[in-house]
Amino acid sequence: MKLDFAVFNTDQINKKRMKFSAAGLMRSDEEHQREAFLSEAPIGTPAHMQHDMHRVIGWSRQLGHYIDGEMVRVLGCIEYPENEVDRVQLHERVVRHRKRVNEAQTAPHRDELSATIGLTSDEDLTFLRMESVFAKREGLAAELYPEFFVTSTSFVDKDGLVDYRELLSRTDELWPGVFHDKKRDLVLVAHRFFRRRLSHLNALNTEFLSSFSGVARENPKLRARLRLDPDLLGYPASTKGLIELEYWRGPKYDEDIGKIPSGVAEHKADERTRHFEGVDRTQIWWKAPETRIVDDTQADYRALEVEELIEDPSPGLANGRYGCRYAHAEYSSIADRITHFDGAIRAYDGDKYLTRFEASIDRAGKHSDYTKLFRFDGQLSVPDWKRLLSDYYRGNTLIPEYLGAALDAEQSSGATPSAAIRQRVEPPLAALISLSPGQLADGTMLYPELFQQIGTKYLPFVEVGVGALSKYLDGKHDKDVTPVGFHDDILNLSRLGIAESDKLADRFAEEIRGLADALEKDVENGRIEKAAIPIMWENDSIVITLTLAGRAALVSAILRRLPSLIDLTRMPSDWIEAMAHAVAEVAPVKDAAVIWDGVDRGILEIKRSGEVEMQWPINASLTEAAVASGLLNLPDQLIRTALDGS
Structure with missing residues (x-):
């Protein structure tokens, strides 16, 4: 699969004049992670061309919520198939996903909806989740509401269009094109031909139906008529708007037609x-x-x-x-x-x-x-x-x-000009909150995710720095894992996991204080200029990773505030707003570049360049591999001493 990384959403006002709160965006990710964990399903959702459910192009996954001094962004990636094997795997995953999600979202309402209609749920009915949970069968709505479909009635014209004002007198419009009949407690909906590709799998054209409603309501002398869907009846309590963040600018042309x-x-x-x-x-x-x-x-x-x-x-x-x-x-x-x-x-x-x-x-x-x-x-x-x-x-x-x-310039180009992107600089401070299902082992420890190749051996390692941090973190890793440090003023600390316990808050505060003290010493001694520090903990089988990255002095400043900003007994949606406010206070920024390094692993990394001097503690296995590969040149006596472990 080919990977493409992108900003999926932000907490800023978008071109549709909508604003999603950082807490709301985070909550959506939490719910998806938990649902995927409970159903043992893969994380992510199908990616479609222009919101068309019939044009699956890949699989999208959220990677984390990125915070800088300007906004909160939802970062993610899309996997695109590159060959037939990839395409088959994608198709199978999409089919399973749709079946599972539709089953989960319609099952709680099927019996009640069927009973309200006056049928049993096994009478040729299928159910789908769109603007509402709908029961579907050919002619279902037309049979129950002939007054809205039969041309011989007083307010349905010869083409089968219902008088819009008469429709509104008998129903409430819950969402553009979605109407609630309170008398029967059922939902009627605009015809499926108002959907992309004329298909029930796609959302309604809410732009047009909203304009239709606005014009009809604002012009009482104008007679408006609309075609309803004869095959669908919905469950009112399940109704919610489907939002497609596709910007459609509308007309700006001369009115002298x-x-x-x-x-x-x-x-x-x-x-x-x-x-x-x-x-x-x-x-x-x-x-x-x-x-x-x-x-x-x-x-x-x-x-x-x-x-x-x-x-x-x-x-x-x-x-x-x-x-x-x-x-x-x-x-x-x-x-x-x-x-x-x-x-x-x-x-x-x-x-x-x-x-x-x-x-x-x-x-x-x-x-x-x-x-x-x-x-x-x-x-x-x-x-x-x-x-x-x-x-x-x-x-x-x-x-x-x-x-x-x-x-519009953005529509004609389709993207931000590359020259403008190149001019952006990374923010002085950023944070990333990422989620994944799982559990942590007991205690506090560094988790190895990377390997260093020395000769023919691949040795797992954790990065701990070369100064006070290295000393503070001594022993907080498995004995088979090598602690390493780099002499380049950059620290990319390995993920530090703090396992759940009765005194988790106290342990968290103690570890954060120790990290901040050691980091400040290394900053003062000129050992670290930039740092990325990822900390993770567990909340009800969801592992939360919070990475702070940027100038080491600013990372330290936010690090010290974490115990008062974060309640580890609550999910990030309850404290992400406070975190974003704190980052904006410490390091306000405008139009900065996103730090993408490490995001695919759910963390942030400071990018290194060129050859970097690395240090690790001497042990027999590592020394033997380093000497054999030519990476390490030592006198014979020193080699024998190292191999003897003395």
């Missing part, structure tokens, strides 16, 4: 849009103006049709069909308003889609299965229409591109 010339425009997707969104091109057709008589007044209208042509079949449709987003609007030049706007999915069989793919929209004809999803009739302002149109085509940059929007 009356000047747009008639005819067809075709915008071909760039490589990035094709790769991430699966969109090949978008065709936009403004028809020539036509004159109508409205209320005895002559008025000019222009009609618009938009269709998005995609590259791959839609998993939400049977038999490998292609589902393309389509929109239609009518514009009144006199009113300078959109008077009608609707959106739909045009579904094509394979052969028909090949024909459609090569044709222009004005010559394509109607050779698809047409499913209308929403509709507005009345006076819709151009800015509101722009918002709705862009959000409906979420992810397709060709829509705002056609209407004149400039790409």
